[in-house]
Amino acid sequence: GNSVTQMEGPVTLSEEAFLTINCTYTATGYPSLFWYVQYPGEGLQLLLKATKADDKGSNKGFEATYRKETTSFHLEKGSVQVSDSAVYFCALYSGAGSYQLTFGKGTKLSVIP
Amino acid sequence: NAGVTQTPKFQVLKTGQSMTLQCAQDMNHNSMYWYRQDPGMGLRLIYYSASEGTTDKGEVPNGYNVSRLNKREFSLRLESAAPSQTSVYFCASSGRGARGDTQYFGPGTRLTVL
Numbered sequence: 001g002n003s004v005t006q007m008e009g010p011v012t013l014s015e016e017a018f019l020t021i022n023c024t025y026t027a028t029g030y031p032s033l034f035w036y037v038q039y040p041g042e043g044l045q046l047l048l049k050a051t052k053a054d055d056k057g058s059n060k061g062f063e064a065t066y067r068k069e070t071t072s073f074h075l076e077k078g079s080v081q082v083s084d085s086a087v088y089f090c091a092l093y094s095g096a097g098s099y100q101l102t103f104g105k106g107t108k109l110s111v112i113p
Numbered sequence: 114n115a116g117v118t119q120t121p122k123f124q125v126l127k128t129g130q131s132m133t134l135q136c137a138q139d140m141n142h143n144s145m146y147w148y149r150q151d152p153g154m155g156l157r158l159i160y161y162s163a164s165e166g167t168t169d170k171g172e173v174p175n176g177y178n179v180s181r182l183n184k185r186e187f188s189l190r191l192e193s194a195a196p197s198q199t200s201v202y203f204c205a206s207s208g209r210g211a212r213g214d215t216q217y218f219g220p221g222t223r224l225t226v227l
Contacts, residue, residue, distance in 0.1 A: 042221075043203055043219050043220045043221050044156070044203065044205075044218040045218070046215050046216075046217075049215065089156070093214075099146070099161050099163055099169075099207075100158050100161070100171060101156075101158070101216060103156045104155055105154060106155055
């Protein structure tokens with residue numbers, strides 16, 4: 001079946017530090033890949049997505065590249081801010097007749113001034 | 114534009130009580146979903162409705178029922194609540210449920226079953 005594995009948290013960084021959150025996946029076929037972000041007390045919001053191999057999704061300074069050869073979709077940001085403190089979820093959609101998004105367990109990021 | 118709305122925001126039930134969680138979307142989306150979020154588990158799909166008039170089980174459907182009332186509304190019912198159903202419940206919707214289609218989430222309902 002499909003699965004998403006992302007790095008365990010929590011992650012604590014100082015403001016302006018470089019961020020990487022690792023995400024690898026197992027899926028049949030050619031899935032679409034997503035990063036969602038959940039700010040405290042809120043629902044999930046789409047951060048970025050990529051629908052085919054070698055695509056790069058980007059938004060708000062965050063980037064992730066769909067690497068089929070390593071089955072990875074790592075999230076990066078060059079300089080984090082306190083406002084980036086949130087829980088980040090990697091997810092995949094495999095299609096193939098299913099409408100289900102498969103989520104990783106989430107990585108909590110705290111950015112300190 | 115409200116997006117996806119959920120009621121109530123918080124609820125406390127006793128074991129065996131029943132309740133219905135309400136969800137509505139104003140984006141004219143075809144597909145709607147109910148997830149539960151538990152610590153360290155990510156989000157798991159309970160039920161979904163690919164289009165008006167259809168519903169299907171997701172990963173963890175036991176103990177729940179759903180109704181797609183119309184294109185806008187998708188409710189989740191707990192007939193006899195159990196402590197294992199203590200969780201945060203999220204409703205989501207997407208345009209066509211097609212490949213790469215973005216799911217839009219509501220703010221969640223935090224449910225505690227005593």
